[in-house]
Amino acid sequence: MTVTVLVPDDYGVAAVSRVTGARALRFTLGEPLPAGADEAEILVPGFLVGPHAVEMTWALPKLRYVQLLTAGAENWVGKVPEGVLLSIARGAHGASTAEWALTGLLSMYREFTEFAVAQREHRWTQHQTDTLHGKRILIVGAGDLAVEMRRMLAPFDTEVTVVGTHAREGVRGVDELPTLLGDFDAVVLMVPVTSQTIGMVDAEFLSHMADHAILVNAARGVVVRTDDLVAELSTGRLRAILDVTDPEPLPTGHPLWDAPGLLLTPHVGGSSRGSLQRAWAVATSEIERYLSGDQPRHLVHGEY
Structure with a gap:
């Protein structure tokens, strides 16, 4: 079985395409969801997106897992549909x-x-x-x-x-x-x-x-x-x-x-060269664990 993963950029498409059992589907925040998004089980929002990105989760009927590219999850905790797992990119930044x-x-x-x-x-x-x-x-x-x-x-x-x-x-x-x-x-x-x-x-x-x-x-x-x-x-x-x-x-x-x-400085602590690659390395590792039936390592429990 192949699981659809919504990703925000071309790097994510390439990274997820290397994960066995995953199909990457790119979306653009603020635009209508692409065809096939209603089949998405996993969502990877963009880096440092605002709270409005959470609204996407309620438009995805088969969503089961959100994988962030940041270590901070304050915009997401308690705001995704019940039963949807939330994991952070701990260690990336x-x-x-x-x-x-x-x-x-x-x-x-x-x-x-x-x-x-x-x-x-x-x-x-x-x-x-x-x-x-x-x-x-x-x-x-x-x-x-x-x-x-x-x-x-x-x-x-x-x-x-x-x-x-x-x-x-x-x-x-x-x-x-x-x-x-x-x-x-x-x-x-x-x-x-x-x-x-x-x-x-x-x-x-x-x-x-x-x-x-x-x-x-x-x-x-x-x-x-x-x-x-x-x-x-x-x-x-x-x-x-x-x-x-x-x-x-x-x-x-x-x-x-x-x-x-x-x-x-204007919120640039984690925004150094290679940050996207580091974040996706954590994200794909977590997605691989999820698809293999293991629990992702960096799941958010409670507030964090």
């Missing part, structure tokens, strides 16, 4: 996102942004900068991103502590955060979006961070209460490196654009 976070920290500590401005203005501003070497780094989140981040920080002789939903060997519990935050030079957010993480970085959370510490958000914008962060940045007490914001995209005139001590 961890190294790239950790690289983004590392680059942000190095850029801020070594003042590369300021030096770039000086270059454009033809100013020679030789002076001593700070360094990442020996810093104390707290990673909030204990998944694939945290593993990759810890690995990349190792050559800098940093002191790394990881916080997860519960304490276990090598991981501190999230309930310890209020007493932990003040001991670190940088706090890196690498958590999924759940009811427990939405808004977790609020005025109280930020108030526990050490003076001059850096908040790095490699998660999602809704994890941080934007107004509370803007208030802290405005005082100059804290700095921040953000790849995600709430709202997103950041609208013209939003106070974050001009907040002092902020390095901002």
Whole structure:
């Protein structure tokens, strides 16, 4: 038996066509579904599609499985028809996102942004900068991103502590955060979006961070209460490196654009060369398991 898999791009057509027992059928989001889509059992949405893509699932009567190309599933959890499996591309973007976070920290500590401005203005501003070497780094989140981040920080002789939903060997519990935050030079957010993480970085959370510490958000914008962060940045007490914001995209005139001590990128942490290939490698592996009767490794259970 051949299973129809709806895919969003030519790379997906080629990748799924190599899976035994699968037939790739390409669709274009926002356009009518192609002929034969009503037979689709598997849907692979595009990379970083918005919540509107979820509506497709209700128009596919034989849909049994949704395979995402991202590690984040917040737009899909609880919104697909009952009985439809949902799997994420865990492991596809961890190294790239950790690289983004590392680059942000190095850029801020070594003042590369300021030096770039000086270059454009033809100013020679030789002076001593700070360094990442020996810093104390707290990673909030204990998944694939945290593993990759810890690995990349190792050559800098940093002191790394990881916080997860519960304490276990090598991981501190999230309930310890209020007493932990003040001991670190940088706090890196690498958590999924759940009811427990939405808004977790609020005025109280930020108030526990050490003076001059850096908040790095490699998660999602809704994890941080934007107004509370803007208030802290405005005082100059804290700095921040953000790849995600709430709202997103950041609208013209939003106070974050001009907040002092902020390095901002437009949600590009996982968007590096090869990201599509890495995501499809995970996706096809998961689809192969599903078609063979095995449970996909990265199924979402509950909120994540």
